[in-house]
Amino acid sequence: MLAIDIEQENKEIINRYRKLLKLAKPVLKDGDAKIIKKAFYASLQAHKDMRRKSGEPYIYHPIAVAQIAVEEIGLGTTSIVAALLHDVVEDTHLELEDIQRDFGPKVTSIIDGLTKISGVFEHGSSQQAENFRKMVLTLSDDVRVVLIKLADRLHNMRTLDSMPREKQLKIASETIYLYAPLAHRLGLYAIKTELEDLYLKYTDTEKYFEIAGKIKQTKSARDKFIKDFIAPITENLEKADFKFEIKGRPKSIFSIWNKMKGHTSFEEIYDLFAIRVIVDSQPENEKADCWKIYSIITDSYKPNPDRLRDWVSTPKANGYESLHTTVMSNTGQWVEVQIRTKRMDEIAEKGYAAHWKYKETGSSNKEAGLEAWLGKVREIIEQHDSSALDFMDDFRQNFFRDEVYAFTPKGELKILPNGSTALDFAFEIHSHIGSHCLGAKVNQKLVPLSYIVKNGDQIEILTSSKQKPSEDWLKFVVTSKARAKIKDSLKEDKKKIAEEGKEIIQRKLEHLKLELNNETVQHLITFFNVKSSLDLYYNVAKGIIEVPDIKRFKESLEQKKFEKKEPETKLNNLTKPAQTIGKDTLLIGDDLAKIDYSFAKCCNPIPGDDVFGFVTVSEGIKIHRTNCPNAVELVSNFGYRVIKAKWNSQKELSFLTSLNIIGTDRVGIINDVTKVISNELRVNIRSITIDSNDGMFEGSLMLFVNDTRQLDTLITKLQAIPDIVSVTRSSV
Numbered sequence: 001m002l003a004i005d006i007e008q009e010n011k012e013i014i015n016r017y018r019k020l021l022k023l024a025k026p027v028l029k030d031g032d033a034k035i036i037k038k039a040f041y042a043s044l045q046a047h048k049d050m051r052r053k054s055g056e057p058y059i060y061h062p063i064a065v066a067q068i069a070v071e072e073i074g075l076g077t078t079s080i081v082a083a084l085l086h087d088v089v090e091d092t093h094l095e096l097e098d099i100q101r102d103f104g105p106k107v108t109s110i111i112d113g114l115t116k117i118s119g120v121f122e123h124g125s126s127q128q129a130e131n132f133r134k135m136v137l138t139l140s141d142d143v144r145v146v147l148i149k150l151a152d153r154l155h156n157m158r159t160l161d162s163m164p165r166e167k168q169l170k171i172a173s174e175t176i177y178l179y180a181p182l183a184h185r186l187g188l189y190a191i192k193t194e195l196e197d198l199y200l201k202y203t204d205t206e207k208y209f210e211i212a213g214k215i216k217q218t219k220s221a222r223d224k225f226i227k228d229f230i231a232p233i234t235e236n237l238e239k240a241d242f243k244f245e246i247k248g249r250p251k252s253i254f255s256i257w258n259k260m261k262g263h264t265s266f267e268e269i270y271d272l273f274a275i276r277v278i279v280d281s282q283p284e285n286e287k288a289d290c291w292k293i294y295s296i297i298t299d300s301y302k303p304n305p306d307r308l309r310d311w312v313s314t315p316k317a318n319g320y321e322s323l324h325t326t327v328m329s330n331t332g333q334w335v336e337v338q339i340r341t342k343r344m345d346e347i348a349e350k351g352y353a354a355h356w357k358y359k360e361t362g363s364s365n366k367e368a369g370l371e372a373w374l375g376k377v378r379e380i381i382e383q384h385d386s387s388a389l390d391f392m393d394d395f396r397q398n399f400f401r402d403e404v405y406a407f408t409p410k411g412e413l414k415i416l417p418n419g420s421t422a423l424d425f426a427f428e429i430h431s432h433i434g435s436h437c438l439g440a441k442v443n444q445k446l447v448p449l450s451y452i453v454k455n456g457d458q459i460e461i462l463t464s465s466k467q468k469p470s471e472d473w474l475k476f477v478v479t480s481k482a483r484a485k486i487k488d489s490l491k492e493d494k495k496k497i498a499e500e501g502k503e504i505i506q507r508k509l510e511h512l513k514l515e516l517n518n519e520t521v522q523h524l525i526t527f528f529n530v531k532s533s534l535d536l537y538y539n540v541a542k543g544i545i546e547v548p549d550i551k552r553f554k555e556s557l558e559q560k561k562f563e564k565k566e567p568e569t570k571l572n573n574l575t576k577p578a579q580t581i582g583k584d585t586l587l588i589g590d591d592l593a594k595i596d597y598s599f600a601k602c603c604n605p606i607p608g609d610d611v612f613g614f615v616t617v618s619e620g621i622k623i624h625r626t627n628c629p630n631a632v633e634l635v636s637n638f639g640y641r642v643i644k645a646k647w648n649s650q651k652e653l654s655f656l657t658s659l660n661i662i663g664t665d666r667v668g669i670i671n672d673v674t675k676v677i678s679n680e681l682r683v684n685i686r687s688i689t690i691d692s693n694d695g696m697f698e699g700s701l702m703l704f705v706n707d708t709r710q711l712d713t714l715i716t717k718l719q720a721i722p723d724i725v726s727v728t729r730s731s732v
């Protein structure tokens with residue numbers, strides 16, 4: 001073991017702490033330094049016997065996280081204190097009450113939030129989804145929790161070297177799956193880019209260093225190019241009396257890597273870097289200045305008209321403001337130029353916190369975008385009563401994708417996630433308009449509800465009081481607001497219909513001298529294999545469950561009572577009906593209610609499978625697949641109990657089956673899979689478990705399908721998803 005120079009180490013701790021204080025100085029008010037000092041010593045004391053995997057004193061980590069919070073995110077004293085103490089409740093003897101007593105309620109609630117979400121991804125996928133939900137909940141409570149979490153994650157990624165390989169991969173995958181998109185969403189571009197680059201460093205190390213090396217090699221050539229390129233711009237901007245700064249930066253390793261994945265070589269990627277013009281501008285002149293500079297630049301270089309992006313007039317929902325254009329250089333290369341003011345630049349780099357700093361000084365009226373975004377986060381949280389996994393998918397789908405801008409006939413701007421339809425737009429205006437939406441006119445032309453909104457569309461929604469949401473609508477809405485409202489309305493309809501069903505069944509049962517109580521309802525649910533009493537009543541009202549079926553139900557109840565008394569006669573009882581039907585062959589489907597049979601859990605047969613029936617002692621006839629792992633043993637040892645079985649035409653029955661999916665882990669893949677299953681084929685998912693490691697993921701899906709044909713179609717469609725390697729039906 002290496003001897004540790006404690007004295008040297010203590011000096012280093014103090015140095016790092018002093019550096020933090022120095023960086024924080026501009027944001028400190030009276031008494032703040034004292035609180036930070038108190039937090040630092042509390043943390044130092046609590047972590048005093050702990051070391052990081054690298055062997056360094058643990059306190060380096062909270063200091064570094066606090067430093068990121070102040071230096072790279074622009075947070076203030078409360079956050080610095082919370083960052084210093086972010087791991088103490090989880091990892092040391094200190095309790096929340098101690099924090100409350102010494103640092104007050106604000107810091108306590110932030111640390112409480114951080115502790116609650118600390119286990120994100122630690123255990124399996126539904127737990128991970130649940131934790132993600134918690135994280136988003138805290139996001140709407142106090143966004144600082146998530147900002148500090150991001151600082152924590154960034155420092156862990158920066159120091160990932162000392163972790164064992166499998167941990168590196170796990171942490172890196174989580175980072176690219178959730179943290180980088182979250183950073184992007186909160187407008188923390190610098191952090192997002194660094195997280196992505198670090199992800200690549202640990203998952204495709206070779207490519208990472210290859211690209212980094214090439215960026216370095218080409219630096220002097222690039223610097224010369226940039227110098228020549230900006231010379232006329234600089235000259236003209238100076239003439240026009242602008243105070244400005246021009247930066248020429250290579251794009252991130254990750255984004256170059258992404259482009260190279262499309263089979264482009266490093267040398268072929270033309271826009272390896274972007275030029276950024278940052279102007280010192282008065283608040284009231286910001287927009288005009290940006291456009292003046294655009295005009296000056298395009299005097300020297302021809303712009304590509306297709307590549308103009310104006311996020312100055314309409315900021316992105318995460319608050320990003322900038323004017324982007326791509327121009328042709330004198331040497332025939334396209335160059336991306338970003339024009340923005342100092343304020344816009346700081347917001348682009350540091351995101352959320354910088355945003356609010358400007359809001360406080362009153363120099364901007366552009367924070368509406370981010371505020372609206374957080375408002376939507378709250379809205380979606382309030383609406384959601386479905387599972388955590390659905391929530392995560394929904395959230396990722398809605399908030400991690402780019403947006404599209406469209407206008408109402410009166411010119412009011414609506415921002416929707418990319419891929420939204422006219423129907424989403426209708427719900428965005430008002431849920432009442434959405435619910436009665438008949439169609440839409442886009443730029444004066446009639447379009448269907450499923451029309452996909454494009455940037456700049458002006459959309460007029462046509463409504464009718466007779467119109468109401470239908471099941472089909474769920475196929476082409478993407479916003480969770482629309483989805484939730486449609487589902488609510490369908491549920492309402494179903495409830496009304498079910499009321500009628502309840503009356504019918506009550507009358508029938510009275511007739512059969514049975515009472516409609518909890519116990520009977522439970523028996524009915526099991527007997528008819530439905531999910532809930534609502535489904536039961538609905539099926540009765542719709543005639544899916546008919547009067548004779550209810551009679552059979554009564555018979556089966558009596559049979560059960562009888563069997564309980566004399567279990568030894570069971571086997572005889574059961575073989576008989578099977579023999580009386582269809583010449584020794586059990587027809588599966590029509591006779592569901594006549595014979596006591598069920599599907600074996602070991603192989604979950606579905607219509608179309610080769611099957612046989614097996615007479616069990618206590619559970620009636622079990623239907624197995626002929627290739628069931630237990631078949632050989634059953635047939636060879638108990639041949640006399642085997643009966644032939646084949647599928648008859650079915651009513652709308654669903655069967656549980658399970659699929660194994662293997663693929664390369666990437667952002668959005670789970671979403672792609674569930675979309676194929678539930679949107680395209682409308683198959684119900686019972687459960688999904690996904691495990692990922694080494695950049696691969698393996699998932700097991702339990703689904704309800706009608707027959708092998710549907711299952712085969714599903715497998716083919718799933719196999720067609722990019723990055724899916726194999727899809728197989730489980731043998732058990």
Ligand code: MN
Binds near residue numbers: 086152
């Ligand atoms: Mn930590």
